[in-house]
Amino acid sequence: MDALRKKALTGCIKFQLTLALFLFLPAWSLRFWEAWLYWLLFSASALILTLYFLKHDPQLIERRLEAGPVAEQEKSQKIIQAIASVLVCALFIVPGFDHRLHWSTAPTPLVLLADVSVVLGFLIVFFVFRENSYTAGTVKVEANQHVISTGPYRFVRHPMYVGATLMFLATPFALGSLWALLVAVPLCGVIVARLLNEEQYLSAHLPGYIAYCQKVRYRLLPMVW
DSSP: HHHHHHHHHHHHHHHHHHHHHHHHHHHHOOHHHHHHHHHHHHHHHHHHHHHHHHHHHHHHHHHHHSSSTTOSSSSSHHHHHHHHHHHHHHHHHHHHHHHTTTOOOOOOOHHHHHHHHHHHHHHHHHHHHOOOOOSSSSOOOOOOOOOOOOOGGGOOOOOHHHHHHHHHHHHHHHHOSSSTTHHHHHHHHHHHHHHHHHHHHHHHSSHHHHHHHHHSOOOOTTTTT
16 A cells, blocks of 8 residues: 555656646746646646546556557557647647747636636546546456446546546636637547547447446436537
8 A cells, every 4th residue: 555655646646746847847937927827726736636546546546557559458548648648738838838829818717717727627527537446547457357337437438538538628818819719629539539449348348338328328418518
């Protein structure tokens, strides 16, 4: 447990430092209040989630530590995750250049509303993690794993991606960069590709998943899709 805690917290801190570099280095200035507010909220939310689940569900944290293109088992998911990784980096880098070169701006109320949306996205992810301990960082099925159809899974089949999509779409506005939408929208498209591929895998490997899909008709948005 001590080793897991150390690994998880070290990874969390490294990510926070990397995020800070991605935000402020392209801006070449620390006078970027939108980035400070975003970084504080994002880092605090990620740290709170990590500490909570280290205490209440360390196995989930262990599963989440294996993530990224290299950790994926399926070739298709390796490709999808590689593209997603590039776009996520760009999503944080573009606003810095935007701020530095004054390409676009967003009104303060919109920035604050977007920050609230980012926190809401984390809250959705929190409820997903609390409901489903099998929410790994890679697409796989473990021994004795069963279909989760309670909590947020009653409404859509991929509630974690709902939270992630909300965060990604809110990030350009939270950082005052309309140009970053050119990254956020394709990134959401990659999420859609990932979940569709994931559904194919789960339908073939997770008993009861096809019946669950027939019961819960919507993937991301209730009454829409």
